[in-house]
Amino acid sequence: MNVLILTDFSETSVNAGKYAIDFLQENAVNFYLLNIHNFNFHKSASNLLENELVATLDELQTAVKTLRDYTGNKQHIFRTILSSESLIRAVRNTLVEKKIDLIFIGAVSQDTRSHPILGDHAYDVVRKIKCNIIAVPGGCTYKNLQKVIFPIDHAILSTEEKERVLDNLNYLNSSDFTLLEIKNGAVEYPNLTSDNKPSKTPVLFTKALFRDIQKQFDIIFIIGKNLSICDRLLHTEYGFTAHMNIEIPIFVYHG
Numbered sequence: 001m002n003v004l005i006l007t008d009f010s011e012t013s014v015n016a017g018k019y020a021i022d023f024l025q026e027n028a029v030n031f032y033l034l035n036i037h038n039f040n041f042h043k044s045a046s047n048l049l050e051n052e053l054v055a056t057l058d059e060l061q062t063a064v065k066t067l068r069d070y071t072g073n074k075q076h077i078f079r080t081i082l083s084s085e086s087l088i089r090a091v092r093n094t095l096v097e098k099k100i101d102l103i104f105i106g107a108v109s110q111d112t113r114s115h116p117i118l119g120d121h122a123y124d125v126v127r128k129i130k131c132n133i134i135a136v137p138g139g140c141t142y143k144n145l146q147k148v149i150f151p152i153d154h155a156i157l158s159t160e161e162k163e164r165v166l167d168n169l170n171y172l173n174s175s176d177f178t179l180l181e182i183k184n185g186a187v188e189y190p191n192l193t194s195d196n197k198p199s200k201t202p203v204l205f206t207k208a209l210f211r212d213i214q215k216q217f218d219i220i221f222i223i224g225k226n227l228s229i230c231d232r233l234l235h236t237e238y239g240f241t242a243h244m245n246i247e248i249p250i251f252v253y254h255g
Contacts, residue, residue, distance in 0.1 A: 001024070001027055001028065001029045001030070001101050001102075002029070002030045002032065002098050002099050002100050002101050003020060003024065003029050003030070003031050003032065003100065003101065003102050003103070003104065004031075004032050004034055004091070004094055004095070004098070004100045004102070004103045004104070004131075005017045005020055005031060005032070005033050005034070005103075005104045005105075006034055006087075006091070006103070006104070006105045006106070006125070007033050007034065007035050007060075007063055008035065008036075009035070009059050009062075009063060010106070011138060012106035012107070012138035013063075013105075013106045014063065014066060014067075015106060015136060015138055015139065015140065015141075016104045016105060016106040016136040017031075017033070017063070017066075017067045017104065018067065018070055018141075018142075019104065019134075019136045019140065019141070019142050019249065020104040020134075020136075021067060021070055021071045021073075021076060022141075022142035023104075023134070023142055023171075024076075025071075025072070025073055026073075027073075027075070028073075028075035028076075029073075029075070029076050029077070030077045030079065030098075031067065031076060031077065031078045031079070032079050032080070032081055032094065032098055032100070033060060033063055033064060033067075033078065033079070033080050033081065034081045034082075034083065034090060034091070034094055035056065035059070035060055035080075035081070035082055035083070036083055036084070036085070036086075036087050036090055037052075037056050037082060037083070037084060038084060056082060057080075057082060060080040060082060061080065063080075064078045064079075064080060081094060087124065087125065088124060088125070088128050088129065091103070091125060091129050092129065095129070095131055100131055101131075101132070101170075102131070102132050102133075102134070102171070103125070103129065103131050103132070103133045103134070104133075104134050104136060105125055105133060105134075105135050105136070106135075106136055106137075106138060107135040107136060107137045107138070107234075107246045107249075107250070123234050123235055126224070126230055126234055126252050127227070127230065129254075130224070130254045130255075131254055132171075132251070132252065132253055132254055132255075133224075133251075133252040133254070134249050134250070134251050134252075135234065135246070135249060135250045135252065136249050137245065137246040137247055137248065137249065140247065140248065140249060143218060144218075145172060145218045145219050146176050146218060147176055147178070147216065147217045147218045147219075148172055148176060148177045148178065148217065148218065148219050148220075148221050148251075149177075149178050149180055149213050149216075149217040149219075149220050149221065150177050150178065150179050150180065150221045150222075151180045151182050151205065151220070151222060151226075151229050152179055152180065152181050152182060153181075153182045153226055153228065153229060154181065156223070156225065156226045156228075157223055157226060162179070165223065165253065165255075168255075171251075172219075172221065172251070177221070178217070180213075182205050182229065205229065205232055207240055207243065207244060210232075210233070210240050210244070211244065213248075214246075214247045214248050217248060218248060219248055219249045219250070219251055220233065220248060220249070220250045220251065221251045221253060222250065222251070222252055222253065223252075223253050224252050224253060224254040225254075230252065233246075233250055234250065234252075
């Protein structure tokens with residue numbers, strides 16, 4: 001099994017890596033730690049480039065050592081990838097080259113927006129990368145996933161598709177799924193002109209409901225093509241995370 005962990009060396013990304021290890025503690029896994037760094041390749045900066053490259057590679061090795069010391073599974077193998085490409089391009093290339101099965105990414109709190117990977121870019125990964133993804137909130141520790149909430153919008157996901165998803169899960173077979181139907185209805189975001197604003201969102205999937213879900217369940221399972229729910233949960237400007245913290249992981253399923 002091949003797993004990608006996105007890291008910017010922050011506590012949030014280290015925590016996502018530890019969650020990945022705990023989540024897959026019983027599996028043989030090749031973990032790939034990917035860091036995106038915007039190196040300055042101009043000739044005038046050549047004197048600094050080597051030092052910057054060495055320092056970043058050292059940070060990657062430190063991140064690997066932290067996870068290697070943390071795991072108790074000798075079948076967990078750790079490798080590093082350093083890229084100066086855009087995040088989405090680097091992730092897509094890694095998916096193909098390393099045959100990635102699952103991605104882990106940190107989800108920052110509402111007070112933290114400065115991370116180059118873990119802020120709004122995490123939302124881009126969820127929307128643009130067609131691979132199963134688990135977004136792990138900072139400070140969230142793994143526990144046995146017995147209570148899984150599965151919000152369903154029947155306008156997006158038919159009963160047949162829902163059953164096919166549940167029959168083909170690779171990671172949550174022993175978990176207790178609770179299906180939550182998101183009723184029809186939409187709410188507009190007023191006075192927004194950004195091209196990146198979310199689509200209309202089911203009006204009954206409220207912040208109060210999201211708060212209750214986080215108290216009662218261990219993980220949220222959503223379908224990647226259900227963009228309105230992804231927007232509501234993960235968009236750091238217009239979604240719930242603009243005003244409140246994510247406290248439990250979100251599994252974004254792409255099949």
